[in-house]
Amino acid sequence: PSTECPAQQRESERVWHRALGTMKISSMSALCLAALLVVTATVSDAAKPLAELSADFGIRLFREIAASAGDRNAVFSPHGAATLMGMVQLGAAGDTLAQLASAMGFRLEGMIRNFLRPGLLDPVLTRMVMLNAVYFKGVWKIPFPVGGTHQREFYKEDGTKMLVPMMSLSAKLNASEFVTPTGLDYDVIELPYHGETLSMYIVAPYLKTVPLSALTNIITASLINEWKNNLETVKRHLVLPKFSLESETDLRKPLSGMGITDMFNEGKADFTKINKTEPLFVSKALQKVKIEVNESGTKASSATAAIFYERMAPLEVVIDRPFLFLVRHNPTGTILFMGQVMEP
Template identity: 30%
Template sequence: MSRLPLSFLFLSVLLFLLLDGTLTDSLQEGMRDLHSHFSLSLYQSVSSGLNQTNLIVSPLSVALSLGLLQLGARGNTLAQLEETLGYNVQDPHVRDFLLFSGSSLNSSEGVKLLQTCSLLVHSSVLIQRDFLHSAASWFNVNVVQANLNQSPRRDRPERRHDEPWPLSGGSSSGELSGSGDPQPSDSPWWPSRVQMALVNTVSFRGTWQKQFVFTHTQNLPFLLSDGTTIKVPMMHQASDVRFGQFRAGSEQRYTVLELPYLGQSLSLQLVLPSDRRSPLGPLEEQLGPRHLWSWDAGLRRTRMDIFIPRFKMQNRFNLKTVLPVMGISDAFNPSTADFSRISEEGLYVSDAFHDVRIEVTEDGTKAAAATAMVLLKRSRAPVFKADRPFLFLLRHSKTGSILFMGRVMNPVDQSS
């Protein structure tokens, strides 16, 4: 990503706003494009190293976390964060957009988004009061002082999926250390360089605008990427939905189906290659912001028979291996990081954890204990059948923000 084009785009948007007077709508459109660019870049950076596994990331959540780091950064560290995100969160209009994208979701009917962003700073560090004041106005942020150099406790039971990361004020369990090894007090960088960890967790549950009927769920074939077929619980409904057929590149044809959640402030977009023989990888690599724009403009309401599998997944990432590929490297380097707005004691980001999970079921909230086998009548309506690997994007209707983006390679594989 080039900083000049993104910076130029953002400055152009602001100039247009001043001249045109349509501040809110035009800024929203410009921010949507920048956020889409970041979201797809993040997803592609993560997916490139995970091959054929199920995958989910939360671009909005990561963007909010990096925005918190921006509040504390200076110099080239700040420049890299601006370059990757495409904006500076110190701008009040940018901040309003991001906070609205995040905070408005839990006020939506039938939607439950749980997100926390915790910045763990070593317990001996004196944190700048101005930074604490700025962080307090950020979205669901905790600044926690902890002993990040403590060795891991082997007797601690494994953390449950619904349990938050340990954020006790006096110490940390050591799970937040990238290597899992204790950091000796006489290490080369101590005490001139002190650890800081960014921990982000997010989960989502929503109720469909039109729920699937449990008794219509059947075990049907799903074609895996290696050519083998398995049986998976396939949900069904006949409904009026937004649907479209598109092209990525000269030969890659694909379809997009949009399923709204209750209240219609959020929707799940399913992206499926049209040709059953086409792998998902080339489509993942080619998607860009212009494709998302074409969906917004090109989806049309259509009566369809819809078949999609239940799926549930959770992923945990250390973004320390992902963000440098996207251009954020100084923040993780003890010699170059500049977070002097947080503290003058030489902080750098030692780890950046992202824990994300989602579940898609008949009612949108939980899986049924059992399903009945039924025969469905043949229909002349067009069919959308996600019976092979597909992409999904959970988006905010008003802002276009991507809350979650992922792929389903095997609906019954729940390994993280």
């Protein structure tokens, strides 16, 4: 059985906010790594591109997961996966390291000195089991009134309808309409949490006939920044489904789809930075996430640019069709959670 390692957490000097959650790795022996990936000691210009690259890696991994999910709900923590894989990269060498660095878009070697210091790992460790979980609980800055929740129709991608509990809120919200490079209109709405450091973004095609994958396939960290910078504070009546999603994802398939294969192969994996005498490989890479969105807030565990334009926006925004959501740490651009709601 795997043994959860004790916390070896060090605080970064506010590079990653404590609210970003806790990352845990467990193994058959005592594989003890820091709970948060500490990239640099201070918030600097150098840290910002790395945060964006890390977010992009997590978003691309979500695309693989969403493609496999098809018309089913999916929820994932890009931050949790990027943190986990960053730690794995620190122990990798040779082709295994090359695959990780290529897929992730950055190389951590040299950024964190003496991370895997001698004596940290059990010398008889023969394989690694990676378990990733992130916990977050947020309260809306402006809660949805409980009395405003009613049954309303939700349109699935196959055209069928279902009745679901829909929350409603009239308030000044950060919202806008955008268009993809292929000319598809879509809505973006920001729902800030108390303190405004964290926000949930709701992203939905304007037309019910547009598949959600048309948006999933264009999202990047840079595009999300564009949304944030171009949202306008406007009076809106928002109607949004309550939803609760839970998933346990084996990351092996989506990671393999991005070219990360050697670390799962007993004959090819190279983790000699961890142990030079015993061959190591990753036997499992699991992430479990549960998220619930209701009137009070959220409980969770676990280079394409938009063309902006103006049009008459309806006073009522009804999210009665499949949509994407993401929870973002605004100061760093870190994406804590991301998911698709196909059926609330």
